[in-house]
Amino acid sequence: MRKVQIVLLVGSLLGFIADCTFYIHPDPFPKIPIQEQKYPYEVGIFIDTKQIDQVYSQSGYCLVGAAHTWKVQIGEGLERASQRSFRSLFAQVKKISSLEEGKGNSINFVFVPSIRSFEISQSISTGFFLKAIIYNRSGDVIYEKEVRGETRGGGPFFIACMCGVFGGESAFSDSVNSAFEDAFEKLCQDIMKTVDFNKIT
Numbered sequence: 001m002r003k004v005q006i007v008l009l010v011g012s013l014l015g016f017i018a019d020c021t022f023y024i025h026p027d028p029f030p031k032i033p034i035q036e037q038k039y040p041y042e043v044g045i046f047i048d049t050k051q052i053d054q055v056y057s058q059s060g061y062c063l064v065g066a067a068h069t070w071k072v073q074i075g076e077g078l079e080r081a082s083q084r085s086f087r088s089l090f091a092q093v094k095k096i097s098s099l100e101e102g103k104g105n106s107i108n109f110v111f112v113p114s115i116r117s118f119e120i121s122q123s124i125s126t127g128f129f130l131k132a133i134i135y136n137r138s139g140d141v142i143y144e145k146e147v148r149g150e151t152r153g154g155g156p157f158f159i160a161c162m163c164g165v166f167g168g169e170s171a172f173s174d175s176v177n178s179a180f181e182d183a184f185e186k187l188c189q190d191i192m193k194t195v196d197f198n199k200i201t
Contacts, residue, residue: 019067024172028180032088032188041108042059042138044096048114051075056118063124064168067194072172074118076162077180081115085184089192103139109197110135121156124156128177132187136200143195150173182193 035156052075055157059069079095086093090109102110111134127150134143156175159167 020065021069021167022069022169024072024169024176026073026080026173026176026180027175028077028081028084028184030081030085030088030184030188032085032185033192038091041197042090042092042094042106043086043090044094044102044107044110045079045086046096046099046102046110047075047079047082047185048112051078051114054078054115054118056120058120061120061122061124063122063166064082064171068168070120070168070172072118072176074115077176078113078115081180081184082111085188086111089188099135099139102135103137105189108137109142109200120172120175123154124159124175125151126175127151128179128183130183130187132191134191134195142200143170143191145187145190145194147183147186147190149179149181151157151178152182153178165194 008077056072056074057069060066061068061070064070064150083093083095094107096107096110099110099112111132114131116129116131118126120126127148129146130149131146132143133141136142151174156171156178159171159174
């Protein structure tokens with residue numbers, strides 16, 4: 001029994017001292033209110049390459065081992081949250097490679113999201129600003145808004161406190177996913193209140 005305790009203690013110490021890099025791949029599922037009837041339109045989602053490639057890299061988190069580096073693939077979360085959110089609102093959603101691709105074809109609107117000031121605090125709480133622009137098929141801006149996305153609740157913090165580095169990936173994933181869900185839920189609620197897509201097409 002004593003040997004097992006020693007092994008666990010040594011393992012814990014090594015987990016905090018060792019210099020490792022962990023990659024977090026966000027997989028958020030925003031809870032968008034279900035519509036009685038989706039908007040019968042096609043939306044193109046355009047995300048700039050710089051946004052897709054955006055990675056948050058930070059070390060020095062004492063709760064999960066200060067020597068470790070945590071890399072969050074921000075672009076992956078942005079793309080997944082955008083697709084899932086707009087599929088709840090519109091009949092068809094597709095990824096497009098440029099704004100020009102959204103003109104003069106079957107696409108009715110183009111959604112362009114971007115993220116700035118992404119950060120994760122020492123308490124494993126994520127925060128960032130999500131900016132959204134929506135264009136009509138002529139290329140005119142019909143909606144522009146920036147919302148703040150933040151981790152909801154203290155779950156990630158408690159996971160980190162209880163499990164240390166062994167719960168680090170779970171804590172960071174939960175924190176980042178929660179912030180993405182918060183931002184996109186706020187955004188979609190505002191879009192539904194602000195924009196009457198049936199009058200624009």
